[in-house]
Amino acid sequence: MALRGLGWLAVLALVAGVGAAFGYAPREAVQGNVQRIMYLHVPAVLTAYLAFALVFLGSIGYLLTRRPGWDRLALAAAEPGVIFTGITIASGSIWGKPTWGTWWTWDARLTSTAVLFLVYVGYLLLRGMIDEPDRRARAAAVVGILGTANIPIVHFSVKWWRALHQPATILGPEPSPIAAPIMLTLIVNWLAFTLLLLYLVAKRTEISRLEEQHAG
Amino acid sequence: MPDNWSYVFAAYGLAGVVLLAYWRRLAGRAKSLGARGVRRGV
Numbered sequence: 009m010a011l012r013g014l015g016w017l018a019v020l021a022l023v024a025g026v027g028a029a030f031g032y033a034p035r036e037a038v039q040g041n042v043q044r045i046m047y048l049h050v051p052a053v054l055t056a057y058l059a060f061a062l063v064f065l066g067s068i069g070y071l072l073t074r075r076p077g078w079d080r081l082a083l084a085a086a087e088p089g090v091i092f093t094g095i096t097i098a099s100g101s102i103w104g105k106p107t108w109g110t111w112w113t114w115d116a117r118l119t120s121t122a123v124l125f126l127v128y129v130g131y132l133l134l135r136g137m138i139d140e141p142d143r144r145a146r147a148a149a150v151v152g153i154l155g156t157a158n159i160p161i162v163h164f165s166v167k168w169w170r171a172l173h174q175p176a177t178i179l180g181p182e183p184s185p186i187a188a189p190i191m192l193t194l195i196v197n198w199l200a201f202t203l204l205l206l207y208l209v210a211k212r213t214e215i216s217r218l219e220e221q222h223a224g
Numbered sequence: 225m226p227d228n229w230s231y232v233f234a235a236y237g238l239a240g241v242v243l244l245a246y247w248r249r250l251a252g253r254a255k256s257l258g259a260r261g262v263r264r265g266v
Contacts, residue, residue, distance in 0.1 A: 091242060
């Protein structure tokens with residue numbers, strides 16, 4: 009019942025987020041309306057970071073305690089993490105075509121995000137390749153912990169290398185130069201995506217628990 | 225700069241389809257596991 013409530017809360021927040029992106033946020037002066045893709049792109053990557061942080065937490069928890077609940081959490085967060093990273097890459101690419109004139113470039117931010125995506129796709133494939141639960145959970149935990157090291161590389165890539173991608177404007181060291189309505193719309197969408205992530209993680213955890221009950 | 229609405233709708237549409245497909249997959253799996261649990265008395 010609580011899970012269903014969380015799901016509906018996420019739906020309402022997503023409706024509010026899309027409403028704000030198209031009805032409240034102003035047309036951006038330089039880029040025009042294509043900038044509205046940022047209300048999808050930026051919250052998606054922040055949510056992916058959060059999902060992979062949960063994978064890290066679940067992986068550490070499993071290696072320390074060997075409790076299957078931690079492994080369930082890691083798996084439950086990895087799947088939506090991959091999906092949100094995929095949405096980040098796809099939406100960025102769609103924005104890039106009219107703005108940069110290309111769907112893709114081997115820029116440091118884009119490349120490191122693609123590597124992040126592939127690492128966690130590999131994490132999910134690895135889980136599918138090992139049948140024995142404890143061995144599977146241990147191997148996945150190692151990849152889940154090592155994979156997290158890529159997150160700071162993605163985030164700071166625009167500072168460490170000369171990149172086409174713009175530097176951080178939200179999680180950067182200086183106060184954000186973003187106008188208030190644009191920032192508010194980003195925050196509403198980020199909250200909506202976070203609620204959706206929490207719902208998806210809870211739902212996937214419940215499924216894993218049921219699968220283990222049936223298998224056992 | 226032109227508005228490029230088609231790109232905007234493509235990005236939101238793609239994200240919506242992907243998220244909906246994942247949710248449907250989870251809901252279907254939960255439903256089938258729940259039905260098997262009822263049959264087995266779990």
